[in-house]
Amino acid sequence: MAKPMTKTQLVAALAxxxxxxKKSAAAALDAIANIITREVSAGGAxxxxxxxxxxxxxxxxRMVRNPATGEQFKKDADRVVKMTIAKALKDSVNG
Incomplete structure (x- = not known):
């Protein structure tokens, strides 16, 4: 498996x-990340x-278990970020 692309490499490729x-590309990447963070934090997609x-x-x-001690305890409701991958990307990887 190849190493993941770093932010520096991504900015260089984007530029x-x-x-x-690279400065403009870094600003664009940061702007996109900020927009995604703001929208998803507000409950959008x-x-x-x-x-x-x-x-x-x-x-x-839900009830969860501490793997070190085996003790079960109740975990409060929370929110998680999810991502569904587009069919076009899946097909290009598997194609």
Whole structure:
């Protein structure tokens, strides 16, 4: 398995793809991350065409177990961020 792309590598690739400098590409990447964070935190969802949909899901209160001690306790309801991958991306990986 290949190593994940770092932010520096992603900014460099984005700058090359956009035909701009790395500073502009970094600003664009940060702006996208801020928009996604703001929208998902508010309970909305963001769809990135060709990549997938990022959304927040509510998890109910439930019983969990501490693996070290085996003790069971009640975990409060919370919210988690989920991502559904787009079919086009799945097909390109498996194709």
């Amino acid at each position: 090359e793809e956009m035909g701009t400098d 963001v769809t990135i065409p060709g990549v997938g949909k990022i959304y927040c899901r509510e998890r109910p209160e």
